[in-house]
Amino acid sequence: xxxxxxxxxxxxxxxxxxxxxxxxxxxxxxxxxxxxxxxxxxxxxxxxxxxxxxxxxxxxxxxxxxxxxxxxxxxxxxxxxxxxxxxxxxxxxxxxxxxxxxxxxxxxxxxxxxxxxxxxxxxxxxxxxxxxxxxxxxxxxxxxxxxxxxxxxxxxxxxxxxxxxxxxxxxxxxxxxxxxxxxxxxxxxxxxxxxxxxxxxxxxxxxxxxxxxxxxxxxxxxxxxxxxxxxxxxxxxxxxxxxxxxxxxxxxxxxxxxxxxxxxxxxxxxxxxxxxxxxxxxxxxxxxxxxxxxxxxxxxxxxxxxxxxxxxxxxxxxxxxxxxxxxxxxxxxxxxxxxxxxxxxxxxxxxxxxxxxxxxxxxxxxxxxxxxxxxxxxxxxxxxxxxxxxxxxxxxxxxxxxxxxxxxxxxxxxxxxxxxxxxxxxxxxxxxxxxxxxxxxxxxxxxxxxxxxxxxxxxxxxxxxxxxxxxxxxxxxxxxxxxxxxxxxxxxxxxxxxxxxxxxxxxxxxxxxxxxxxxxxxxxxxxxxx
Numbered sequence: 001x002x003x004x005x006x007x008x009x010x011x012x013x014x015x016x017x018x019x020x021x022x023x024x025x026x027x028x029x030x031x032x033x034x035x036x037x038x039x040x041x042x043x044x045x046x047x048x049x050x051x052x053x054x055x056x057x058x059x060x061x062x063x064x065x066x067x068x069x070x071x072x073x074x075x076x077x078x079x080x081x082x083x084x085x086x087x088x089x090x091x092x093x094x095x096x097x098x099x100x101x102x103x104x105x106x107x108x109x110x111x112x113x114x115x116x117x118x119x120x121x122x123x124x125x126x127x128x129x130x131x132x133x134x135x136x137x138x139x140x141x142x143x144x145x146x147x148x149x150x151x152x153x154x155x156x157x158x159x160x161x162x163x164x165x166x167x168x169x170x171x172x173x174x175x176x177x178x179x180x181x182x183x184x185x186x187x188x189x190x191x192x193x194x195x196x197x198x199x200x201x202x203x204x205x206x207x208x209x210x211x212x213x214x215x216x217x218x219x220x221x222x223x224x225x226x227x228x229x230x231x232x233x234x235x236x237x238x239x240x241x242x243x244x245x246x247x248x249x250x251x252x253x254x255x256x257x258x259x260x261x262x263x264x265x266x267x268x269x270x271x272x273x274x275x276x277x278x279x280x281x282x283x284x285x286x287x288x289x290x291x292x293x294x295x296x297x298x299x300x301x302x303x304x305x306x307x308x309x310x311x312x313x314x315x316x317x318x319x320x321x322x323x324x325x326x327x328x329x330x331x332x333x334x335x336x337x338x339x340x341x342x343x344x345x346x347x348x349x350x351x352x353x354x355x356x357x358x359x360x361x362x363x364x365x366x367x368x369x370x371x372x373x374x375x376x377x378x379x380x381x382x383x384x385x386x387x388x389x390x391x392x393x394x395x396x397x398x399x400x401x402x403x404x405x406x407x408x409x410x411x412x413x414x415x416x417x418x419x420x421x422x423x424x425x426x427x428x429x430x431x432x433x434x435x436x437x438x439x440x441x442x443x444x445x446x447x448x449x450x451x452x453x454x455x456x457x458x459x460x461x462x463x464x465x466x467x468x469x470x471x472x473x474x475x476x477x478x479x480x481x482x483x484x485x486x487x488x489x490x491x492x493x494x495x496x497x498x499x500x501x502x503x504x505x506x507x508x509x510x511x512x513x514x515x516x517x518x519x520x521x522x523x524x525x526x527x528x529x530x
Contacts, residue, residue, distance in 0.1 A: 004074070004094055005029075005458055012044060015066045020048050020059075027462045031476070038079065038087035039452055040459060045084035056084035090452065098455050099439055102510045107517040110458050112152040112465070119308050120146050121242075122319035123231070124161040127223040128172045129199055131230045133353045134321070136371030137396060140387040140523070141350060142319045143236045144470035147521045152465050157239040157313075161304065164220055164245045166297070171195065172223070173216045179204035180215075199226075230372045234380055235523045247303055253295060256303040256338070257288060265337050275302075280333035280342075302334040309340050316345045317468070325349060348468055351395045353387075378403040381524045385412040388470045388522055411474075412524070415481045415515065420530040422484075422512045425493050429505060437502035446487040447507060453483035457514045461521075470522060477518050484511050 012028050024047055032041040045063060049056035060080045067078055067086070076089040090098075101109045122142025125135040142158070149156045163169070175195040181188035183204055190196055203222050212218040224241075231237070247253060257273075260266050265276045266288065273289035275298075288299045308316050320327070324347075332342040355369060375383045382403040389411075390396045408414050442451065460476035463469070493504040516526045 038089045060084040119313040120317040121159040131371040159240040253303040277333040282333040434502040434505035441503040
């Protein structure tokens with residue numbers, strides 16, 4: 001399938017460039033919305049029609065003619081469906097050759113070899129309290145994207161940027177100091193804009209219990225350990241915890257500022273230091289150092305992103321909240337001003353999360369709905385799965401009731417139920433040796449449809465890889481689980497015909513491989529029984 005897929009991509013890509021002198025973005029092939037539309041589909045004709053102003057159906061016919069010629073004897077048929085979809089149906093030879101590949105190579109059959117060095121920074125909530133459900137979504141999505149990137153052959157490091165300097169940290173430490181006074185029975189007053197959650201009192205009490213000396217150091221360490229524990233309990237760990245304070249101490253901010261100065265891109269105005277970001281496409285110039293001499297957060301971000309590039313990464317991925325849209329261009333302008341390609345940075349804007357409780361999320365008011373509370377309520381795997389059920393740009397309403405429901409209405413339950421059913425079949429087979437079976441005996445519609453669903457995993461991974469959208473793995477799992485359950489309910493695996501039994505055991509072994517691989521990419525543990 002890997003060679004076949006590469007051939008499909010190359011033929012279509014070359015045809016588009018040769019016939020229309022256009023380079024389309026990957027992926028060129030997608031999974032059809034319905035099984036009757038074939039195994040793969042492309043919107044290339046419609047995309048070309050938009051740029052060339054030609055009739056999309058005429059373009060589709062032209063491309064189909066090239067594909068018919070190049071793929072003769074490999075695909076069963078190629079169809080055009082209005083408005084201009086080109087759909088292909090795999091031949092039985094490709095289907096069975098690919099199934100043999102899955103059985104022999106396991107998940108390696110679906111892996112790619114892109115070999116980029118990627119740094120993905122995500123979540124990075126200020127260490128001023130526990131992780132909220134909104135940052136929990138960033139954490140889960142970022143972790144799943146990292147899994148997909150690694151699966152496709154990239155060297156990936158996951159990083160958490162710790163904002164351990166600035167006014168918010170000052171307010172946090174002062175809030176804890178005031179709670180210490182309260183515990184001691186002394187007069188106290190929470191500062192304006194300070195933090196009043198119960199966790200502040202707990203931090204104050206822990207400080208007193210441990211007899212720590214430096215309140216600021218203790219508070220930051222306590223909060224950061226809390227965050228690390230929250231994330232680890234959801235199966236999320238990081239390769240690097242990058243400190244904003246350390247970047248300053250290592251003079252990386254000063255170095256970045258001086259580099260911009262040496263390029264003539266800084267100027268003084270109104271007693272502040274400005275960066276000429278409009279020269280690089282920003283809508284206005286940006287302050288680097290304020291009138292009082294304090295550096296802006298933007299100055300730290302310039303130094304931080306320069307440091308990422310200096311460390312040798314060729315792709316930087318940042319996951320940011322919905323209030324950071326306007327920040328993208330200014331950071332890209334700084335990267336370009338420093339002498340690097342602005343395209344090295346890819347920013348994913350994560351939308352908010354709502355619950356049916358509609359509880360207001362606010363760490364400062366102490367009424368936050370915490371990531372840890374949600375995870376404890378529905379379980380680690382359900383929390384991860386349901387966080388991934390919408391595109392990154394869509395607001396997610398987390399359906400707690402459905403996440404906890406043990407029925408086929410719950411898509412995670414449905415997928416895990418397929419895992420459990422497969423394990424039960426193997427238990428009944430009592431370790432029967434089915435290697436080397438004649439899989440061409442698989443001839444029933446439910447069997448062929450299940451093989452087709454298995455092979456579609458390559459294209460689901462490809463789609464998730466290029467779009468940074470783990471939801472495509474989630475959607476694929478629904479298709480694979482549905483195909484397996486239909487097979488299970490209509491076809492007996494262990495029958496009197498020993499060779500047919502062995503062939504079907506191979507089929508469910510391949511199904512297990514893909515189910516487990518897809519779940520693992522999402523950070524979910526496949527079950528053995530239910």
